[in-house]
Amino acid sequence: MTESPAPPHAGDAEALRERALAALLTARRRTALLTGCVDDHELTAQHSPLMSPLVWDLAHIGNQEELWLLRGVAGREAMRPEIDGLYDAFEHPRATRPSLPLLAPDEARSYASEVRGRALDVLESAPLGDGPALVRSGFAFGMIAQHEQQHDETMLITHQLRSGPAALTAPEPPRPADDAPALPTEVLVPGGPFTMGTSAEPWALDNERPAHRRDVPGFVLDTAPVTCGAYRAFIEDGGYRERRWWAPAGWAMVREHDLAAPLFWHREAGQWLRRRFGVTEPVPDDEPVVHVSWYEADAYARWAGRRLPTEAEWEKAARHDPVSGRSRRYPWGDEDPTPDRANLGQRHLRPAPAGAYPAGRAPCGAGQLIGDVWEWTASDFLPYPGFTPFPYREYSEVFFGPEHKVLRGGSFAVDAVACRGTFRNWDLPVRRQIFAGFRTARDL
Template sequence: WDVGHIAHFEELWLTQNLDGPIEFSEMPGLYNPFEHPRATRASLALPTLSQMTERLAEIRRRVLDRLDTVEFDESNPLLRDGYVYNMVLQHEYQHNETILQTLQLKKGAPYRAPRKITFDQRVARDCEMIAFDGGRVTIGTNDRSAAYDNERSQHEVDLRPFLIDRDPVTNARYLEFVSDNGYRRAELWSEAGRRWLAESAAVAPKYWVRDGEEWITRSMDVTRLVERAKPVSHVCYHEAEAFARWDKKRLPTEFEWEAAASWDPSSSESREFPWGNYVADSKSANIDQLAFDTAPVGTYDRNVSPIGCYGMIGDGWEWTSSDFSGYPGFQTFPYKEYSEEFFGPDYKVLRGGSWATRPGAIRNTFRNWDYPIRRQIFSGFRCASDA
């Protein structure tokens, strides 16, 4: 389904509708995500993968032929700075990650991941917190070449002083929570969290399985002991929130997260990435589907923000406490079904990307969102507290 959706989305925007915004309902019904939510797609009568990849290749040829003659008219917001092409490319990247989530979920023979790199084991380092002094910071972006509508417009917010974990929460720390009966202590869970816990019967992160005195986990076709130095992964919002309460902390707001990732107190400016304004690559962070797994905390020395937070890009999307909503002056562009349809308390914001995120689909201002119960996504978290 995802491959077909990628093909039809590209055809819709880059061969049929370059002259102006469209209604999402024009997408063929089979590949319209609002007509067919994810839970129903397995029952659809879909073309074969071979048929859809051939269809995608045909569409791609037409797109490239059209690109040779396109005039990037500044008066057309879709074409200005190549926005519509960047949007379609990011859309494909995001579905690349969704496909990997599905392959991780699938039963039967596991997907044989084409790993290009591996990581040396490390000793889990102590949990430290970094102080943010608070004050007025810049959030979001005014970029019109690639940023989604929910990242705009850039605006200032006042933050109170806070502390935030230097690193994402590791398996070592999460094992302590599990060993301390964290999943059985009702006082650590919100009312919604307790309902989810009763329905899911969860006792550990998704894909963790007890093996005697140890825990094992699986990443695609590799099953191994839970490695203590790696960030915990495949936890939902409720699990992250319960851990934070157990640790006498809380989850950061998305503005606190973005400030910790991007704000440079020495220049009073925001960075596009924690390490600066040059594009993310595999030397800067664990992204781009190279390892098909998280990296031990501290592996990427470059992946550090101006205030000293590590690993804020890559490895795992990080849950925040914020509901997904529009920024002040939000304007839908180019279609409301990307962002606006999801605004409200049903969705929580995640930041930072994962090992499965492509470089062109992540930056400090990028906002992901999902249901608080979702744990098949490549998600982790870090904690914060009031200063």
């Protein structure tokens, strides 16, 4: 059992340089869109205590780029050492960041722009082939592009939480073809070993490493994420009123906050409506449900007589090719994502209907495993055998443990550079503002 070989660009310094440049520029265009579509007051306001002001994210992006690319890779002196503490995510909780002496919007833009200009100069001459570990295969530049895209997703969550009219627009995602054959509701994933994680992906982060063998018993998995229509049946059957479906901490959350539906849903004139990026609209039955916590996903699965898949089950379904015995980079193969395979990169501002993206299906027949919604799994966020923190403990290691649950697959808000078959996300099981949904599984 093996994983796919390294991507074609992994050992070619010039190809890596081009890939890194494209990733950095793509991320910055998105950052500019997310911070340029609102005025300075909106940038400095805290739209929810769960999130930072948008202007904090903007300067934090620049500060991390300076720390790792200018100081770390190039060994240059600090541009603004006095702001390092302000933009240290571990030093100041999100709820307190508005009280800090943050850079004003124009200063933050100027700082991030100056850092970027110098970072691109560093990229031109950095030894990306077989250099030091931080720059080998362009890792530091890929890490920074992923970091910026992760904060872009965070800023998009802030846009969803803000009140007022819509500031963002995007075309609708594709629907399944009218003549597409009906898909089965579930697929069989045969038992046996497979290769989980990666040792070959050059920009994989530390918690994705190393590749290792897992033996997963056969199981049955939903073909698509659970839809709003299916979740509505849980609500209407009294799901939020029946203690028996809920983990104790989940039931306590339901009672404390009087929960009755996913975040942003409300009932009006006998109809379920939701607020999505400043627009109120009917809840679409055929779209994957989003903005549900792990506790809600777990309760639905219990109600349906099923369960959440483990992280290993999810990855086997998404990556394992039973014909070759290899683990692919993505469900469809080793090629990078394309618009016909997955809903990524804020190309759309919502998940696509269940059954979309037939070109992105895995060999087992499951679809939409990449993009659309992050998928909660049953697993705690734990290190793989042989895990080594790199390049700093605070990216993954400090979060390992039963407090955080693993999410897989990315969402419409995730860029392709920060999403692959091995990518691991994690969050607290109470989180509802993230673009998370789920699919269910059952034993044979």
